[in-house]
Amino acid sequence: MQISITARHFDLTKAIRDHVETSCLKLKKYFDQIISIHVTLAWENNRNICEMSLHASKFGLQSQSEEVDMYLSIDNTIDKMEAQIKKLKERVTDHQKRSLKEISGYSRASLYQAEGANEPKKLIKTKRVVPETLSVQEAVDKLDSSEDGYLIFKNVETDGINVLVRKDETHFKLFEP
Secondary structure, eight states, rough: EEEEEEESSSOOOOOHHHHHHHHHHHHHHSSEEEEEEEEEEETTTEEEEEEEEEEEEEOOEEEEEEEHHHHHHHHHHHHHHHHHHHHHHHHHHHHHHHHHHTTOEEEEEEEEOOOTSSOEEEEEEEEOOOOOEEOOOHHHHHHHSSSSSSSEEEEETTTEEEEEEEEESOEEEEOOO
């Protein structure tokens, strides 16, 4: 997680910088996929303004607070950001649980006509799979313990869908689209 701080109309002290960084690190316990946080601190007309923008893998959040004291302004902005992250995390987990219930066991079969008129129709079975979030080593271990020849999973490091295929007892192929 990258934290950048911008100070406007005042000199940024080490104490304020440390307070911002420790406060931002608290957000990591609520959501661990944070890429960067940009904090803008401003002093205008005896008001202390703190603006924060958070960038994660699939979304961005912003919060702002204006107080008499700069530390209080930073704390209020962090509290607002925590509330937004908690709300977003609840929405994402509720949506994923609901989609898992709807999709589980879903499959269909379709008939397709080949190019030539004399060729028979071909049956293609389609199965939807909800991938688990795993590291590559966890996926290898899981594939070792199962009878299947492949495993579809969401890679923790790349945040993408990968396919792990068993070649033989000791060799595997990993497909990363």
